[in-house]
Amino acid sequence: MEETLTPKLPLIGEKAPEFEAPTTQGTLKLSDYKGSWLILFSHPADFTPVCTTEFMAFAEIYPELKKRNTELLGLSVDSTSSHIAWIRNVEEKMGVKITFPIIADLNKEVSSLFGMIHPAQSKTETVRTVFIIDPEGTLRTILYYPLTTGRNMQEILRIIDALQTTDKHHVATPANWNKGDPVVVPPPYTAEGAEARVKEGYDCKDWYLCFKKL
Amino acid sequence: MIAMPCVSPDGKPTGTGLKTLTSVKEGATTPDKIAEATGQPMFRVRSGLRELVNAGFLEEADGKYSLTETGKGVL
Numbered sequence: 001m002e003e004t005l006t007p008k009l010p011l012i013g014e015k016a017p018e019f020e021a022p023t024t025q026g027t028l029k030l031s032d033y034k035g036s037w038l039i040l041f042s043h044p045a046d047f048t049p050v051c052t053t054e055f056m057a058f059a060e061i062y063p064e065l066k067k068r069n070t071e072l073l074g075l076s077v078d079s080t081s082s083h084i085a086w087i088r089n090v091e092e093k094m095g096v097k098i099t100f101p102i103i104a105d106l107n108k109e110v111s112s113l114f115g116m117i118h119p120a121q122s123k124t125e126t127v128r129t130v131f132i133i134d135p136e137g138t139l140r141t142i143l144y145y146p147l148t149t150g151r152n153m154q155e156i157l158r159i160i161d162a163l164q165t166t167d168k169h170h171v172a173t174p175a176n177w178n179k180g181d182p183v184v185v186p187p188p189y190t191a192e193g194a195e196a197r198v199k200e201g202y203d204c205k206d207w208y209l210c211f212k213k214l
Numbered sequence: 215m216i217a218m219p220c221v222s223p224d225g226k227p228t229g230t231g232l233k234t235l236t237s238v239k240e241g242a243t244t245p246d247k248i249a250e251a252t253g254q255p256m257f258r259v260r261s262g263l264r265e266l267v268n269a270g271f272l273e274e275a276d277g278k279y280s281l282t283e284t285g286k287g288v289l
Contacts, residue, residue: 025258026219026265032257071257 009115009142016040016131016139019110021075024083025101028073030137037070037160038133041151042116042126046078046086050150054128055087056096057153068160069135072100076126077111080104121147132159134167169214182211220262221269227288230254234262235271235285243278 010017020029030038041058043051058072065072076083087098105111105126116126128145140163145151162173171183187208188197194207202210220231227235230252237251249259263279266272271285281289 026261028257028261032260035256071255 010113010131010139012139012142014139015137016133017113019113021103021105021110022080023073023101023103024080024087028101028103030133033071033073033133034137035135037065037068037135037164038073038131039065039070039156039160040073040075040114040131040133042075042111042114042129044122044125044127044147045076046082047089050148051076052086052090052094054150055090055098056094057151058100059096059098061153061157062100064157065160068157068164070160074100074102075105075110075116076102077105077108077117077124079106118144130156132156132163134163165214171212171214174211182213185210185212219258220265221271225269227266227269227271230258230262231266231271232288234259234266235281235289238272238279238281238285239289243280245277248279 016030018030020027043054045051055074058074062072083102083104087102091097103110108117111117111126114129114131116129117123118127121127125147127147128149128151130141130143130151131139132141134140141159143151158178161179162177165171165173165179165183169183170186172186174181174184177183182203185197185202187210188194197207197210198204200210202212204210220228220234222228233252234248237248240251242248242251245256245259245263248254248263249256252259254262263272263274266285267274267279270282271288272279273282
């Protein structure tokens with residue numbers, strides 16, 4: 001009988017499911033990351049071209065992520081030996097050192113938990129997922145990309161900046177926002193609040209769309 | 215074989231493991247203090263401490279770590 005995988009998609013706002021998994025830096029638990037932001041991401045397979053470009057790009061933004069108290073944790077359905085051989089090859093041939101851990105999810109335990117395998121794309125490889133988990137272990141962002149499309153690292157950095165700005169200042173961030181741009185003041189939920197909002201000194205287009213500089 | 219950065223396959227502490235054990239000996243008894251003393255990120259400290267406890271080099275009580283006799287013996 002054919003093996004069927006039922007991807008369970010954890011939802012934004014829920015606690016990310018705990019796991020313990022072998023990685024290139026020893027056995028890690030999700031809870032080991034408590035207190036820091038975590039980008040858990042999957043790639044289809046080691047020694048493949050798009051994944052190699054992505055890993056080099058993740059390595060490039062890793063120092064910026066660290067400044068934002070954010071860690072990286074990769075994953076694919078490959079062994080630790082394969083991961084180690086690949087990252088050594090990336091360092092040797094491409095001159096880029098991969099210093100973050102990579103989960104060896106050979107039994108597909110973690111990928112099934114997070115719905116990373118989309119059988120219509122591949123029954124054996126994970127699609128390109130990004131799960132952004134906050135310091136309390138809550139899932140804050142989910143991104144899914146197909147096998148053929150490499151991820152945009154600036155967007156990942158932008159989301160981290162946006163989430164951290166939201167948490168710190170209790171604001172929202174508009175389309176195409178980048179760090180330093182004006183932010184959106186959460187709209188009022190009462191008629192009285194709407195009346196007051198336009199007099200509060202924000203840059204308001206109308207009562208429900210007000211911006212402010214931080 | 216599951217990679218263990220703090221304990222080698224022959225059961226002895228690795229360089230990272232020894233660094234952690236030394237930091238405990240020198241008074242860093244909580245994961246925060248050990249991270250500060252060793253310069254390792256917190257996730258590495260937590261997983262390393264788990265390995266060192268399982269291997270019998272450290273013991274933990276109320277979130278504080280101390281060397282066992284075996285741990286003292288390797289320093």
